[in-house]
Amino acid sequence: MRGRWGRARGRARAGHGGTTVTARLGAATLASAAVIGLGGAPGPQALAAEGADTAGAPRSASGTAGGYAFADGAQRTDGAASTADAVRLGAGRTYRSTLPARGKVYYRLELDATSNTYVSVTAVPPAGRTASVIDGVKVSVQDGDGRSCDVDTASFGAAGSPHPVAAWAAREISPRKSLCQEPGTYYVAVERVDPDGADASPGPWETELTVVSEPPLEGTGATSAPERWNSASPRPVAGEPERRAGGAGFARAVPVGEGAWRDDVRPGQTLFYKVPVDWGRRLHVTAELGSSSTGGSGYVAAALDLDLYNPVRGHVADVGVGYDGDQKSEDLTPLPPVAHANRHDVGGQVGAMRFAGSYYLVAHLATEVADHFGDGPVPLTLRVRLSGAAQDGPGYAGEAVPPDAFTVTEEDRRAAAEGGAAGDDTAMRALAVGGIGTGSVLLAGLGAWTLAARRRAVPRAAGRSAAGGPSRGR
Numbered sequence: 407m408r409g410r411w412g413r414a415r416g417r418a419r420a421g422h423g424g425t426t427v428t429a430r431l432g433a434a435t436l437a438s439a440a441v442i443g444l445g446g447a448p449g450p451q452a453l454a455a456e457g458a459d460t461a462g463a464p465r466s467a468s469g470t471a472g473g474y475a476f477a478d479g480a481q482r483t484d485g486a487a488s489t490a491d492a493v494r495l496g497a498g499r500t501y502r503s504t505l506p507a508r509g510k511v512y513y514r515l516e517l518d519a520t521s522n523t524y525v526s527v528t529a530v531p532p533a534g535r536t537a538s539v540i541d542g543v544k545v546s547v548q549d550g551d552g553r554s555c556d557v558d559t560a561s562f563g564a565a566g567s568p569h570p571v572a573a574w575a576a577r578e579i580s581p582r583k584s585l586c587q588e589p590g591t592y593y594v595a596v597e598r599v600d601p602d603g604a605d606a607s608p609g610p611w612e613t614e615l616t617v618v619s620e621p622p623l624e625g626t627g628a629t630s631a632p633e634r635w636n637s638a639s640p641r642p643v644a645g646e647p648e649r650r651a652g653g654a655g656f657a658r659a660v661p662v663g664e665g666a667w668r669d670d671v672r673p674g675q676t677l678f679y680k681v682p683v684d685w686g687r688r689l690h691v692t693a694e695l696g697s698s699s700t701g702g703s704g705y706v707a708a709a710l711d712l713d714l715y716n717p718v719r720g721h722v723a724d725v726g727v728g729y730d731g732d733q734k735s736e737d738l739t740p741l742p743p744v745a746h747a748n749r750h751d752v753g754g755q756v757g758a759m760r761f762a763g764s765y766y767l768v769a770h771l772a773t774e775v776a777d778h779f780g781d782g783p784v785p786l787t788l789r790v791r792l793s794g795a796a797q798d799g800p801g802y803a804g805e806a807v808p809p810d811a812f813t814v815t816e817e818d819r820r821a822a823a824e825g826g827a828a829g830d831d832t833a834m835r836a837l838a839v840g841g842i843g844t845g846s847v848l849l850a851g852l853g854a855w856t857l858a859a860r861r862r863a864v865p866r867a868a869g870r871s872a873a874g875g876p877s878r879g880r
Contacts, residue, residue: 485511538603652677696785
C-alpha cells in the first residue's frame with residue numbers, strides 16, 4: 407500500500423551550463439515562434455530521428471486538461487493497440503497522448519546496451535467530484551518477448567479525488583539482472599487500473615509522457631546501497647512563510663529552495679513545486695493546512711495529499727493530512743541523502759533517491775473538503791529543509807538526455823531562491839510580465855535577436871569579403 411492513506415502503489419522488477427541572456431532570449435523566442443507557426447519547427451527527418459510520429463504533421467500540445475498544464479510544445483502522439491504499430495518515443499522528449507478507459511496502449515523504445523532509460527506517464531483524469539479509490543495508471547517496460555523489465559502503479563487514494571498522478575518504469579543495466587540487458591526494441595505499456603470501479607470516469611484520460619536516458623558510470627560503482635544514514639527528522643523550517651504560487655503541472659512547477667512557502671489551494675486543485683537537490687543532500691518537507699475561515703464543520707481523513715517525485719518524475723514518497731477546519735501538519739517520511747548507490751536498496755523510497763536534480767512536490771486538496779468547508783481556498787504552507795553538504799556527482803561516462811537532468815546548476819539555485827523559472831522560461835516569463843501581447847512579444851524578440859546576430863556578422867562578413875572569401879550571414 408502506498409502511504410498512510412492506503413494509496414495503492416506497486417513496483418515489480420525482473421531479475422545546465424551557463425548561457426547569455428541574448429542566447430536564452432533567442433532560443434526561447436524561436437521555440438515559441440515554432441509553436442505558433444513562425445518557423446523553426448523540426449523537419450520530418452529530425453522528428454523521425456528523435457522518435458516522432460511522422461504519419462502526420464507535428465502538433466503543438468500546450469494547453470490544459472482537467473486543470474493540468476501540459477508542457478509547451480509537447481508532441482501529440484497516439485498509443486497503439488498493438489506493439490506492431492507502436493510509435494517510437496525518443497529520450498529527452500515530452501509527449502502528450504490519450505489513454506482509453508479500457509485496454510493497453512503501447513509505445514516503442516530503441517535502447518542501447520549501456521544506458522538506463524526511465525519512462526514516466528502522468529495521467530490526467532477529467533475534473534470531477536469523485537473517483538474510484540484504486541483507479542489510476544499502470545506503466546510497464548517490456549522486452550521484445552513480452553517479459554516485464556519494470557512495472558509501477560499509481561492510484562488516487564482513499565480520498566477518491568481525481569487529480570494528476572504519475573507512474574514510472576525503467577530499463578536498467580545491471581550485472582545482477584538477467585532480463586532486459588540487451589540492446590534493441592522495447593515497449594512501454596500503459597493502462598487504467600480500475601476503469602470499472604465505483605465512480606470511475608468512463609471516458610479517456612489525457613496523459614503526458616517523458617523519457618530520460620541515464621549514461622553508465624566511468625568506473626565501477628557501488629554494488630550495494632549505503633548501510634547507514636541519519637533517519638531522524640529535523641525540526642521544520644521556522645518563520646513567516648513567503649508567498650510562492652504553485653504551478654499547474656510538472657513542466658510548470660514553481661522552483662523553491664530551503665524555506666517556508668505559502669499558497670492557497672482550492673478543493674480539487676493540484677499545485678506543483680520543484681526543489682533542486684544536489685548529490686549528498688537530504689530533503690525534508692512538512693506540509694501544513696491553515697485553519698478554515700468559513701466556519702464549516704466535519705472531518706476529511708485524506709484532505710491533503712502531498713507527493714514527492716524524483717527528477718524523472720518517479721514517485722518517492724507521500725504523506726496525507728487530515729482536516730477538521732483547524733490547522734494541521736504532517737512530515738514527509740525521512741529520506742536518505744541523494745546518492746547513485748541508493749538504487750541498490752530494495753525499498754522504493756530509498757531507491758528513488760538515486761540522482762540529483764529537480765525533485766517535485768505535488769500537493770492536491772481533495773474535492774471532499776468543499777462538502778464541509780466550502781469551495782474557497784485553504785491556506786497551504788510547505789516547509790522545506792535541505793541538509794548535508796553537496797558532493798560531486800558519481801562520474802558519468804557520457805551525458806544524460808536531456809542534458810543536466812541529474813545536476814543542479816547555479817541557475818537552478820537562483821530560480822529556487824528568487825521564484826523565477828530556470829532556463830529559457832526565465833526570459834519568456836520576463837517578457838510576459840511586461841504586459842505586451844504575445845504576438846508583439848515574439849516579433850519584438852525575433853527582431854532584437856536578429857539585429858544582434860546581424861551586428862555580430864557584419865564585421866566578420868566584411869573581413870571575409872576583403873580576403874576574397876565568401877560572405878555568408880549567420
